Amino acid sequence: MEHGHPAPVRELDGNVIVISRRSFFGALLGVGGVAMSALLAIPVLRYVLYPLYSNSTLSKWSKVGLVDSLPTAGSPPVKKEITFRKLDGWRETVTTESVYVERKADGTIRVLSAICPHLGCTVQWRASKGEFLCPCHGSVFNEEGKHISGPARRGMDPLPTKQDQGDLLVHFEFFREDVPNREIVS
Numbered sequence: 001m002e003h004g005h006p007a008p009v010r011e012l013d014g015n016v017i018v019i020s021r022r023s024f025f026g027a028l029l030g031v032g033g034v035a036m037s038a039l040l041a042i043p044v045l046r047y048v049l050y051p052l053y054s055n056s057t058l059s060k061w062s063k064v065g066l067v068d069s070l071p072t073a074g075s076p077p078v079k080k081e082i083t084f085r086k087l088d089g090w091r092e093t094v095t096t097e098s099v100y101v102e103r104k105a106d107g108t109i110r111v112l113s114a115i116c117p118h119l120g121c122t123v124q125w126r127a128s129k130g131e132f133l134c135p136c137h138g139s140v141f142n143e144e145g146k147h148i149s150g151p152a153r154r155g156m157d158p159l160p161t162k163q164d165q166g167d168l169l170v171h172f173e174f175f176r177e178d179v180p181n182r183e184i185v186s
């Protein structure tokens, strides 16, 4: 027989069930343990899932070249290769992508991604026509990257740029393909 306060009692369908104090506190501890485990699991889950929801482009800015060595205003766009670090799941890779660099009439610099906004082929500059052409399905863009014809649903994607100690830097971004509005995917 137990002393002190009576043990918790629960009534079910007219039957009286006596729950011993030990099993009552045991159950309470069990619930507390589960809640504590759930709380502890949150940071672990955040760590494990981090690559799935994080921005996968690790190094934000890539060097394109010296600003002074870039084309003068009125010259055709020049193709440049840039490299940056990327996170694919848990794997870190160094990726190379092509961009087109052009100096506008007001002296500012425009950088366009060479990835076709239709289905991702590499767009080529056609000097004879003064326009970009995608070899895969024939989308055509003008010198500013605006869509002229073909299946692409928007113009070429412009990329953010900045200058640092005489260098032009570009922040490469990947955009969703085959949609009319620009959506950054990484």
Ligand code: FES
Pocket (backbone or CB within 6 Å): 116, 117, 118, 119, 120, 121, 134, 135, 136, 137, 138, 139, 150, 151, 152
């Ligand atoms: S991938 Fe460029 S037109 Fe289809």
